[in-house]
Amino acid sequence: MKFVIQRDRLVESVQDVMKAVTSRTTIPILTGIKIIATNEGVTLTGSDSDISIESFIPVEEEGTEIVEVMQPGGIVLQAKFFSEIVKKLPMDTVELEVGNHFQTVIRSGKAEFNLNGLDAEEYPHLPQIEEGNAFKLPTDLLKTMIRQTVFAVSTSETRPILTGVNWKVENGDLSCIATDSHRLAMRKAPIESGHSGEYNVVIPGKSLSELSKILDDTTELVEIVITENQILFKAKHLLFFSRLLEGNYPDTSRLIPSDSKTELTLMSKEFLQAIDRASLLAREGRNNVVKLSTIEEGMIEVSSNSPEIGKVIEQLKSESINGEELKISFSAKYMMDALKALEGTEIHINFTGAMRPFVIRPLHDESILQLILPVRTY
Amino acid sequence: MKFVIQRDRLVESVQDVMKAVTSRTTIPILTGIKIIATNEGVTLTGSDSDISIESFIPVEEEGTEIVEVMQPGGIVLQAKFFSEIVKKLPMDTVELEVGNHFQTVIRSGKAEFNLNGLDAEEYPHLPQIEEGNAFKLPTDLLKTMIRQTVFAVSTSETRPILTGVNWKVENGDLSCIATDSHRLAMRKAPIESGHSGEYNVVIPGKSLSELSKILDDTTELVEIVITENQILFKAKHLLFFSRLLEGNYPDTSRLIPSDSKTELTLMSKEFLQAIDRASLLAREGRNNVVKLSTIEEGMIEVSSNSPEIGKVIEQLKSESINGEELKISFSAKYMMDALKALEGTEIHINFTGAMRPFVIRPLHDESILQLILPVRTY
Numbered sequence: 034m035k036f037v038i039q040r041d042r043l044v045e046s047v048q049d050v051m052k053a054v055t056s057r058t059t060i061p062i063l064t065g066i067k068i069i070a071t072n073e074g075v076t077l078t079g080s081d082s083d084i085s086i087e088s089f090i091p092v093e094e095e096g097t098e099i100v101e102v103m104q105p106g107g108i109v110l111q112a113k114f115f116s117e118i119v120k121k122l123p124m125d126t127v128e129l130e131v132g133n134h135f136q137t138v139i140r141s142g143k144a145e146f147n148l149n150g151l152d153a154e155e156y157p158h159l160p161q162i163e164e165g166n167a168f169k170l171p172t173d174l175l176k177t178m179i180r181q182t183v184f185a186v187s188t189s190e191t192r193p194i195l196t197g198v199n200w201k202v203e204n205g206d207l208s209c210i211a212t213d214s215h216r217l218a219m220r221k222a223p224i225e226s227g228h229s230g231e232y233n234v235v236i237p238g239k240s241l242s243e244l245s246k247i248l249d250d251t252t253e254l255v256e257i258v259i260t261e262n263q264i265l266f267k268a269k270h271l272l273f274f275s276r277l278l279e280g281n282y283p284d285t286s287r288l289i290p291s292d293s294k295t296e297l298t299l300m301s302k303e304f305l306q307a308i309d310r311a312s313l314l315a316r317e318g319r320n321n322v323v324k325l326s327t328i329e330e331g332m333i334e335v336s337s338n339s340p341e342i343g344k345v346i347e348q349l350k351s352e353s354i355n356g357e358e359l360k361i362s363f364s365a366k367y368m369m370d371a372l373k374a375l376e377g378t379e380i381h382i383n384f385t386g387a388m389r390p391f392v393i394r395p396l397h398d399e400s401i402l403q404l405i406l407p408v409r410t411y
Numbered sequence: 412m413k414f415v416i417q418r419d420r421l422v423e424s425v426q427d428v429m430k431a432v433t434s435r436t437t438i439p440i441l442t443g444i445k446i447i448a449t450n451e452g453v454t455l456t457g458s459d460s461d462i463s464i465e466s467f468i469p470v471e472e473e474g475t476e477i478v479e480v481m482q483p484g485g486i487v488l489q490a491k492f493f494s495e496i497v498k499k500l501p502m503d504t505v506e507l508e509v510g511n512h513f514q515t516v517i518r519s520g521k522a523e524f525n526l527n528g529l530d531a532e533e534y535p536h537l538p539q540i541e542e543g544n545a546f547k548l549p550t551d552l553l554k555t556m557i558r559q560t561v562f563a564v565s566t567s568e569t570r571p572i573l574t575g576v577n578w579k580v581e582n583g584d585l586s587c588i589a590t591d592s593h594r595l596a597m598r599k600a601p602i603e604s605g606h607s608g609e610y611n612v613v614i615p616g617k618s619l620s621e622l623s624k625i626l627d628d629t630t631e632l633v634e635i636v637i638t639e640n641q642i643l644f645k646a647k648h649l650l651f652f653s654r655l656l657e658g659n660y661p662d663t664s665r666l667i668p669s670d671s672k673t674e675l676t677l678m679s680k681e682f683l684q685a686i687d688r689a690s691l692l693a694r695e696g697r698n699n700v701v702k703l704s705t706i707e708e709g710m711i712e713v714s715s716n717s718p719e720i721g722k723v724i725e726q727l728k729s730e731s732i733n734g735e736e737l738k739i740s741f742s743a744k745y746m747m748d749a750l751k752a753l754e755g756t757e758i759h760i761n762f763t764g765a766m767r768p769f770v771i772r773p774l775h776d777e778s779i780l781q782l783i784l785p786v787r788t789y
Contacts, residue, residue, distance in 0.1 A: 114720060117691050123684065137721075144688055148721035306501065310522055313495050342492060343515075343526035 034106025035130040036070045038090065039099050040122055040141065043075075046088035047116050049271065050079030052243045053086040054112040060157070065109035066116075067156045068129070070102045078159065079112060084240050085159050086247070087272040107153030108137055115139075118146055160263045160274055168202065169225040169254040172268065178209050179245045181220045181374045181401060186238035187213035197235035199282040202259075205229075210285055211238065216367045217285060217404040218374060225254065232259050235282050240264075240275035247273065288390060289404060295327065295359040295384040298352035298396060304380070305372040307335045307347045312365030314339045322408050323365045327358050337365075352379060361387045362410040368393075371403035412484025413508040414448045416468065417477050418500055418519065421453075424466035425494045427649065428457030430621045431464040432490040438535070443487040444494075445534045446507070448480045456537065457490060462618050463537050464625070465650040485531030486515055493517075496524055538641045538652055546580065547603040547632040550646065556587050557623045559598045559752040559779060564616035565591035575613035577660040580637075583607075588663055589616065594745045595663060595782040596752060603632065610637050613660050618642075618653035625651065667770060667782060673705065673737040673762040676730035676774060682713075682758070683750040685725050689713045690743030692720045700786050701743045705736050715743075730757060739765045740788040749781035 050066055058064060058081055067078040074091040092100050108131045119127065122141035130138045135150035170178075179198075187195035192214070199210040208221040244266060248255070256267040259277075266273040311323040315337040323337045331351050338344040361384060372380065377395035384391045393403040428444055436442060436459055445456040452469040470478050486509045497505065500519035508516045513528035548556075557576075565573035570592070577588040586599040622644060626633070634645040637655075644651040689701040693715040701715045709729050716722040739762065750758065755773035762769045771781040 111720065114692060118688070121684070121688050121691065123688075143727065144685070144723070144725040146688075146692070146721060146723050149719070306499070307522070310496070310499050310501075310524075313499065314492060314524070341527070342489065343524060345522070345524050347522040349521065 034068075034070050034108060035103040035128070036075060037101045037103070037126055037128045038075060040119065040125050040127050042090050042099050043127055044119050046075075046077050046090055047119055049088045049247050050077045050086045051112060051116050052247055053079040053081055053084040055081045056113065058082070062109055062151055062155055063157070064112060065151055065156075066112045067107065067109050067153055069107040069153060070100075071105050072102055075100050075102070078156070080157065080159070082157070083237065083276050084243060085272075085274040087159065087274075089270045091270070106131060108135060109151040109153050109156050110137060110148055114148060118148075159272075160260075160265075162258050162260055162263060162265045162274075166230045167256045167258045167267075168207075168230065169256050170207070170222070171252045172248050172255050173250050173252055174222060175255050175266075176245050176248055176250065178207070178220045178222060179241045182209045182211040182218040183238050183241045183245075184370050184374065185211040185213060185216055185218035185403075189213075194235055194278055194280040194282055196239075197237050197278040197282075198241055199235050199285075200232065202230060202232040210282075212283075212285060212288075212404075215364070215406050216371065217288060218371070218402075219285075219289075219404075220401045222400060233282070234259055234264065235278040235280070236264055236275060237278055244273050244275070247271065289392060289402070290383070290385045290389060292385055293356065293383040294386055295354070295356040297327075297333065297354055297382045297384070299333075299349070299380055299382070300352065301372055301375065301378055301380045301395075303349060304335075305369060307349050308365050308368050308372070311335045311337045311345045311347060312369070314342045314345055315365060320408065321365045322362050322410060323368070324360065324362045324410070326360045327354055356384075359384055359387065361391070362408045363391075363405050364408060367405045371405060374403060375401060412446075412448050412486055413481040413506070414453060415479045415481075415504055415506045416453060418497065418503050418505050420468050420477050421505055422497050424453075424455050424468055425497055427466045427625050428455045428464045429490060429494050430625055431457040431459055431462040433459045434491065436460070440487055440529055440533055441535070442490060443529055443534075444490045445485065445487050445531055447485040447531060448478075449483050450480055453478050453480070456534070458535065458537070460535070461615065461654050462621060463650075463652040465537065465652075467648045469648070484509055486513060487529040487531050487534050488515060488526055492526060496526075537650075538638075538643075540636050540638055540641060540643045540652075544608045545634045545636045545645075546585075546608065547634050548585070548600070549630045550626050550633050551628050551630055552600060553633050553644075554623050554626055554628065556585070556598045556600060557619045560587045560589040560596040561616050561619045561623075562748050562752065563589040563591060563594055563596035563781075567591075572613055572656055572658040572660055574617075575615050575656040575660075576619055577613050577663075578610065580608060580610040588660075590661075590663060590666075590782075593742070593784050594749065595666060596749070596780075597663075597667075597782075598779045600778060611660070612637055612642065613656040613658070614642055614653060615656055622651050622653070625649065666768060667780070668761070668763045668767060670763055671734065671761040672764055673732070673734040675705075675711065675732055675760040675762070677711075677727070677758055677760070678730065679750055679753065679756055679758045679773075681727060683747060685713045685727050686743050686746050686750070689715045689723045689725060690747070692717045692723055693743060698786065699743045700740050700788060701746070702738065702740045702788070704738045705732055734762075737762055737765065739769070740786045741769075741783050742786060745783045749783060752781060753779060 069076045077088045124142040128140040137148045137150040139146040201208045207224050210219045258265040315321050326334045336346040379396040382393050390406045447454045455466045502520040506518040515526045515528040517524040579586045585602050588597045636643040693699050704712045714724040753773050757774040760771050768784045
């Protein structure tokens with residue numbers, strides 16, 4: 034194998050596939066990046082066997098030559114060193130040449146690296162995915178839907194299924210749901226028309242976080258292909274494979290209360306900052322709990338008390354309060370996570386009593402909701 | 412005690428004195444910040460007993476009122492909470508009031524914090540320093556001199572004196588020397604005239620690093636007062652005290668070779684980048700060692716070899732080479748630290764053989780030098 038390539042494009046692709054490479058793997062060759070050169074271009078692959086990422090650099094793009102392939106072939110190079118090396122090369126182009134015994138020479142200007150490579154044939158094959166049934170989402174919407182739900186997955190392995198996000202495609206809508214059983218995040222959006230399939234799968238939260246980091250904020254469509262145990266995201270020159278979690282995701286629809294005893298409309302940013310302040314002293318104490326109470330004249334009070342350190346109390350004007358008086362305690366962290374995930378300047382909270390889960394939504398927007406279970410404090 | 416203060420000024424001063432506060436202290440009250448209000452203004456103090464920092468906020472500055480003191484007094488508040496609170500207060504002004512039992516109320520807008528304070532009388536007193544014999548340095552020069560030397564102090568406690576920087580004042584010059592016995596950094600500069608004292612002290616590297624972080628990049632003069640076991644830096648509204656290290660600093664002048672067998676002039680940035688690349692594969696191996704060799708026609712070669720991973724070799728054009736041929740090995744990290752500390756585009760290296768320390772200087776500048784001991788590789 035021998036090719037000359039634009040350094041910046043190589044660096045970019047290496048950084049993308051590196052997102053899938055881990056040093057903690059039981060399969061040694063997966064600490065490497067697979068590099069395949071053909072007459073069409075250069076393909077890089079990184080994988081930790083849960084996530085696999087493939088990045089393609091075409092020979093030519095928009096009339097500009099990016100790669101010159103002198104001899105097709107393949108090699109696997111240690112990801113840690115290869116990624117550091119390409120970043121620090123002195124010139125704008127890089128020559129990569131594989132000699133005997135997988136010895137690989139990387140040349141740029143007067144700098145020359147010799148790396149011990151591995152046989153590309155030994156690298157595990159990526160899952161083969163039939164492309165019958167794909168649906169599409171704009172990249173920026175996909176990233177937003179991930180951001181608004183993935184933070185709520187469970188980090189504990191006691192119920193592995195909850196470490197993933199439940200994706201359901203039904204009636205031309207995609208809904209994403211995540212819960213760690215103390216709070217829940219849900220976001221819905223219509224998918225590009227012309228698709229009639231139905232899916233109900235659970236995608237590891239980690240896969241979605243990594244995917245989100247790699248994708249640019251564009252409106253270009255990402256093609257999504259779901260099989261029995263794999264999901265594939267296809268963007269421009271990029272394939273992102275993730276395994277799916279096995280098992281049934283709990284039916285969360287029953288958790289979401291439909292009635293309401295106290296309804297509150299608040300300015301989102303003001304409320305977030307008040308919660309943040311109230312939690313300053315609570316972070317040390319039991320679970321970072323703050324208290325919200327309705328008081329007279331459309332005001333609410335946010336407070337917390339840590340006897341050894343001190344207490345905080347803050348009054349806030351609501352946009353509207355309807356229904357019963359309320360005193361409720363909840364995790365400040367969950368509330369801040371939820372408020373950050375919502376868009377819009379005003380939010381609406383539906384309470385059904387101090388001991389029942391409550392629902393936070395942006396005003397006049399049914400496509401997203403955040404649900405939090407209160408904390409019993411007495 | 413009761414006063415109202417501009418929040419931004421309070422935040423700034425709290426951040427400055429926080430640099431001296433540590434949570435790992437055997438004196439519990441030192442986890443707090445001391446706040447003293449007088450009719451002149453508010454003074455904050457933080458200390459870990461090695462370093463003490465005092466920041467003063469005057470009642471008025473340039474015709475603008477910064478503090479309104481309603482009742483003078485003092486209190487000590489938990490630094491960790493107080494610093495977080497003031498940063499997140501909602502309004503531009505803050506009211507601070509101490510009630511019974513050192514209960515302190517912090518009010519800003521509709522937010523109210525109650526903190527359990529401690530008696531300011533219990534806070535340790537700062538060292539009393541007579542101000543007979545001060546000398547002065549511009550702030551930016553002081554920061555540069557710290558930056559160019561402090562990285563070379565020892566991080567090991569086997570010879571505690573080497574964890575400090577040796578400051579010598581002699582004949583109107585200040586020289587700063589740091590060494591960890593594998594490399595040495597030296598910087599000299601004239602002090603403001605009108606001073607005839609002589610000093611030879613050792614300042615903890617950590618103190619100088621913290622000082623450097625607090626000082627702004629201005630040309631204003633810092634007044635420096637040295638006593639038997641303390642040094643005091645006086646900037647505008649800021650006092651920075653550090654204890655001195657006890658013991659005699661080794662005489663380093665004999666270490667610096669005066670003769671020369673091979674002399675090399677190089678472009679500093681180019682050389683730094685080549686060393687950085689050569690060290691990429693060496694970082695894993697034995698001590699991050701790279702090799703430098705003179706080759707024909709004014710060229711040098713920088714290389715390293717890590718048998719399991721691979722090898723790097725890079726040729727570099729020198730500006731000039733004089734004297735004997737040379738092959739020498741040294742720590743890439745020490746070389747990079749030294750090159751980053753030097754200013755100027757070209758550097759001059761004086762070698763006196765492969766086993767002897769060598770000296771790096773900017774071209775035509777005698778005020779700074781970096782010395783490195785080579786590594787024996789065969």
